[in-house]
Amino acid sequence: MILGVNIDHVATLRNARGGSDPDPLSAAVAVWQSGAEQLVCHLREDRRHIQDNDLRRLKDWGGLPLNLEMAMTEEMARIALDVRPELVTLVPERREERTTEGGLLLDEGSLGRIRIFLDQCRMAGIRLSLFLGPEPADMEKAVLLGVDQVELHTGEYSNASSEKLVQAELHRLVAAASCLKDKGIRLAAGHGLTVRNLSAVLELPGLEEVNIGHSIVARSIFVGLDQAIREIRKILADTETLRVIRMECKR
Ligand code: PXP
Numbered sequence: 001m002i003l004g005v006n007i008d009h010v011a012t013l014r015n016a017r018g019g020s021d022p023d024p025l026s027a028a029v030a031v032w033q034s035g036a037e038q039l040v041c042h043l044r045e046d047r048r049h050i051q052d053n054d055l056r057r058l059k060d061w062g063g064l065p066l067n068l069e070m071a072m073t074e075e076m077a078r079i080a081l082d083v084r085p086e087l088v089t090l091v092p093e094r095r096e097e098r099t100t101e102g103g104l105l106l107d108e109g110s111l112g113r114i115r116i117f118l119d120q121c122r123m124a125g126i127r128l129s130l131f132l133g134p135e136p137a138d139m140e141k142a143v144l145l146g147v148d149q150v151e152l153h154t155g156e157y158s159n160a161s162s163e164k165l166v167q168a169e170l171h172r173l174v175a176a177a178s179c180l181k182d183k184g185i186r187l188a189a190g191h192g193l194t195v196r197n198l199s200a201v202l203e204l205p206g207l208e209e210v211n212i213g214h215s216i217v218a219r220s221i222f223v224g225l226d227q228a229i230r231e232i233r234k235i236l237a238d239t240e241t242l243r244v245i246r247m248e249c250k251r
Contacts, residue, residue: 001202001236004038004067004190005031005229006213011041011049024054025061027225032063034229038087040211042069043079045093052079059083067211069131072104072113081124088121089129089151089211090114103133103153106141114145129188134169134176143183151188151211152176154201158192170200177204195219195231202239210236 010027014020028039039058041050059066066085070076071093080088092104104110114130121128129149132138133156142150157169173189180187189201190211201210212232219228 001207001240002038002188002209003036003229003233003236004040004188004209004211005036005216006040006042006069006190006211007031007217008040008042008049008213009217011051011054015049024050025057028058028061029063030225031229034226035233036229037064038067038209038211039064040067040069040089040213042091043076045071045073045075055079055083055085059085067129072110072117077117077120080126081120084124084126087127087129087149089131089149090117091131101155103131103135103138106130106132106138111141111145114147118145118147129186131190132176134172136176136179139176139179142185143180147185149186149188149209150180151190151209152204153191154189154193155191157201158194158197166200173201173204177206181206195235198232198235199239202236 007024007027010022010024014022031039041055041058043050043052043055055068065087067087067089068080068085069089069091070080072090090104092102118128127148129151130142130147131151131153132142133153139150152173154173157166157173160166160169177187186208187204187206188209188211189204189207193201193210193212194215216228216232
């Protein structure tokens with residue numbers, strides 16, 4: 001299981017004072033040292049956290065594959081094709097939202113824009129992922145587009161306020177994940193994941209990657225980035241051990 005660590009909120013803290021501390025690049029090195037496999041950052045239209053220069057420094061450093069989250073706009077496409085991160089994740093963006101609320105809307109207009117951008121990414125050697133809500137119809141559209149990856153938005157699951165709602169959201173996530181089985185599309189998940197709610201998500205069929213930001217950066221204030229990431233990695237490792245034990249019991 002690949003762990004991507006989103007360092008947007010290191011930049012949020014830096015931007016609060018307008019100086020250079022804490023430096024997202026130092027955070028990136030700490031992420032790498034803690035054993036996570038991918039860096040994630042979201043270059044927003046309003047540049048509220050990660051800035052263009054951060055993106056270029058992270059790419060130039062090159063210690064970890066970079067997953068650039070961005071809206072499907074001409075400006076962002078131009079930046080992505082210039083910086084060439086290993087992976088681009090297309091996310092919806094509304095200026096007034098606090099964080100990415102919900103998955104992409106795949107209507108005819110956006111499908112057309114994604115098709116063009118997908119071709120450009122292929123030429124540039126960039127893999128393309130779509131951040132989608134757990135809707136079977138959207139999974140089918142992703143399959144038809146032939147994108148490299150789908151990241152399921154786990155926000156509704158994370159925010160579910162009762163056990164019944166949690167189970168209902170998990171059911172939707174499992175159903176969506178099942179639509180991608182044997183379709184040659186990698187499956188990732190992210191948004192609102194924490195040490196408390198991660199385990200159930202790791203059971204999604206075919207899941208290969210989780211991307212986690214806010215809970216890790218929030219926890220790092222008390223225990224440091226290294227320890228915060230190791231706590232998440234322990235959950236990933238324990239789940240893998242359980243999976244192996246279950247497989248051996250089946251034999
Ligand atoms: N994955 C995607 C596509 C996201 O947009 C975000 C939030 O920027 C995350 C993962 C991480 O979400 P969180 O910060 O809630 O862990």
